[in-house]
Amino acid sequence: MRANRSKSALLYRQLRRALQSGRYLPGQRIDPGTLAEEFSISPTPVRFALYRLVGEGLIDDHARDGLHVPLLTEVALRDLYDWMERLLLMACEVEAPPEVGAGEALPYLPGGPRGDPVKGTWQLFDAIARAPGFRPLHHAVKQANDRLAPVRRAKRGLIDQPDEELARLGSHWQARDMAALRAGLRAYHARRRQLVPRIVALLVDRRDQQP
Structure with missing residues (x-):
């Protein structure tokens, strides 16, 4: 039993990273048997890992239709x-101690590295939520971050200049200019709400093209 739990925990972490990286697209079916074969483990730890992800809202259980990445x-x-x-x-709105996050190696901060804007967005939003030290808030942001990661990955071509947008948010965060950061976060999400019909249509089209 302990060995199964260890294998399940490892597979859970690998699947969570795979979902964030876009390996599985929204709407894609995830087959437990294929995972068991791919990772050379028995079906039991696979089921444990998958249903942990179901509980976190990162995978949907469609009963007879199986398990799928959520298609919103x-x-x-x-x-x-x-x-x-x-x-x-x-x-x-919560005043974080000035030393919280000091020297944090986040991408897209002024003078820092550029890279993957999807990963950078996850890291920046996680840092903002972690700073107040209020665990329920941080946990809620992590869950929302994880659910949005595959969507962000799939719709990258729909957003103009995501690097510059993220760099501005990172600059406001590094300077602790919370008024500018709040305005930037509102603008960031307003842009995406305007694109919702196009994003959903793109995700549905990609799901339908899956073999």
Whole structure:
């Protein structure tokens, strides 16, 4: 039993990273048998890992149709963007100690490295939520971050100049200019809400093209 739990925990972490990286697209079916074969483990730890992800909202259980990466409707995606915005604005209202996050190696900060804007967005939003030291808030942002990661990965071509947008947010965060950061976060999420119909149509099209 302990060995199964260890294998399940390892697979859970690998699948979570795979979902964030875009290996599985929204709407894609995830087959437990294929995972068991791929990772050379028995079906039991695979089921444990998958249903842990189901509990976190990162995978949907469609009963007879199996397990799928969530494919959000327009209403659900707008709600998720609204929720993330509200959580981040709440984090910005809490005065964090000045030493929190000091020297943090985040991408897209002034003078820092550039790279993957999807990963950079996850890291920046996580840092903003972690700074107040309020665990329930940080946990809620992590869950929303994880749910949005595959969407961000799939819709990259729809957003103009994401690097510059993220760099501006990072600059406001590094300077602890919370008024500018709040305004930037509102603008960031407003842009994405306007694109919701196109994002959902793109995700549906990609799902339908899957073999």
